[in-house]
Amino acid sequence: MTAMYSDRALVIGAGFAGLLAARVLSESYGDVVLVERDQLATDTGYRTGVPQAHHPHALLARGAEVLDALFPRLGTELKAAGAIQADLGSDFMSRAPAGWAPRDPIGLTVHSMTRVTLERIIRRRVLKLPNVSLVDGVTIDGLLHDRGTITGVHGRRDDTAFTDYADLVVDASGRASKLVSWLAELGVHCPAPMIVNGHLAYTSRLYHVNHDLKLDWKTAYEITHAPTTKRGGAVSSVDGGLWFVTLFGADGEVAPTDEDGFISYATTLECQDIAEVIKTATPASQIYRAANLRSRWNRFHKVPDWPRGLLALGDSVVSLNPVYGHGLTLAALNCAELRELLKDHDLAQEPLVFQRAVARTAQIPWMSATTTDLGWSEKKVSPSTRFLQWYARRLFAVIPGNPQVYRSFLRVSQMVDHPAALFRPAVLWRVLSGSRPRAKER
Known part of the structure; x- marks a missing residue:
């Protein structure tokens, strides 16, 4: 059982990451409040706080596993709302530069839906929890601070001053997060973010x-x-x-x-x-x-005087080029890590334990997204990046007509398997030799 460490947690942002964080925190805190900039009471569609919602959002197979653990029978509810269930092999028609990928079933199933539908269903589930509440229409302007500890937030709601206090504040406000500036106002300075455009x-x-x-x-x-x-x-x-x-x-x-x-x-x-x-x-x-479109990593795990009572997750920390579809899954993995760490740690007192876990989880998707993006850059890249780009080109060249290589690629891209799976002997031999059966016409 998860320990109950203290009374109140406040989550900045009631989007996907914030909702999952509130779901996890509801197991450890007596009162969890979501503070959201957008008006949600009458919101039934797209909202200004999620500009990417007008574009597809992929929930990778690994992310779906996390959601199923947090929200039992969520898949059934999504399907009832119209989400399309599809096998990543047989139901997807994929064109790589060298030709069409195989269309064989691989046993990895995903749900295809809009961001609006996914978020609406999860919000409904989270707000049914008896100790979770929502305050919307709030613009947060900064953090409340007392001797190295974050004690709450301040801002505005309907042109009226807004102040709220908590034992733990979690920033899940996404790509538009102002956490770096808020910390600087308190004398806490973060290293420059890593950015790959x-x-x-x-x-x-x-x-x-x-x-x-x-x-x-x-x-x-x-x-x-x-x-x-x-x-x-x-x-x-x-x-x-x-x-x-x-x-x-x-x-x-x-x-x-x-x-x-x-x-x-x-x-x-x-x-x-x-x-x-x-x-x-x-x-x-x-x-x-x-x-x-770019990727940005705020390296909060390297801030030695990171204040107590403050955590950050999701796009507030690592926002990846959305073309590659890692964002929702990475946020879900952050919340899975939060749930696990709360079993043994009072993260309000040991926040860097969590921020270091967030950094570890981000390493593989960051490498994947930025290695691909750096292929378009004229800047000199490291030898390891050059090797990965070279290997990726050879891998894509043998995918058509090669179900085994394609299956391995899909499992890695869905974050089900570690990238090391692409260097296993059976895959490595085909990639290095260029071995590819004659591709069938689709």
Whole structure:
């Protein structure tokens, strides 16, 4: 059983990471309050605090495992809300630079839904907990501090001063977090963040499903890959009757946001099913673009005078290029680590124990995202990064027609297996030798 250390925890941000943090903290604290900038009482759709919600959000297989542990039968509830269940092998049509990936079942199942649907269902579950409450419409301006300990937050709600106190404050406010500035105001200075700019862009739109199109997949996508494949795209079935279409651009390529330009860009892809959806389906949203996508790591684990009573997780610490879909899963893993550490530690008194765990968990997804993004950079990279980029190019070259290599790649990309699995003898031999059976036509 988890110990009850103290009375009150306050979570800044009631998005995905904040909701999961509140769920975990409800086991250890008598009172947990979520403080959110957006108005949620009447919110039934997209909100300004989650600009990326207009684009697809991938919950990797490893992240789904964490959610199932925190919210039993969540998969059933998601399916009832329209989430599409799909096998990552047989239900996905994937185009790598060298050709089409195998379409064999691999036993890894994911749910495909919009961020709005996922967050709404989890919020409903969390706010049913008797010791969790929500205060929305609050803009946090800073932290309350007493002799090296964070004691609460201050800000504004409806132009009225807002102050709240807690034994533990958790920053889960995401990419827009101002925690570094708040700490600097208290005389606590953080090392400069690590930033890798992938110079990628994506442009997205929702469409109503056209049932006249007889398609044999639930998700179809084509990846970009340095240094030659600068355009890509994806279309996924989501929320029952919708398709989510996204067009990717790298190294200066950007899909237009006008109707004709959006279609024209899609027709340049090898995966013509994406263009077919755009041409024949009825739009269900505007066209949205996010550009200059980057990864940032705030190295809070290296702050020796990190104050007691303060934790940070999710995108507040490590925000990865969203093209690669690590964000939700990394936040879920942070909360799984929080749950485990609270069994043996009073993290309000030992916050660096948690921040170091967050850093360890971030290492592999950070390496994966930034190694790929650095392929578009003209800056000199380390020998280890050059080797990983070289190996990735050879791996993608043998994926078509090679189910074993593709299965290993998918399990690693879904964070189910460690990247070392891609260097096991059976995979390594095929990658280094370039051994690839003749690819079947899709």
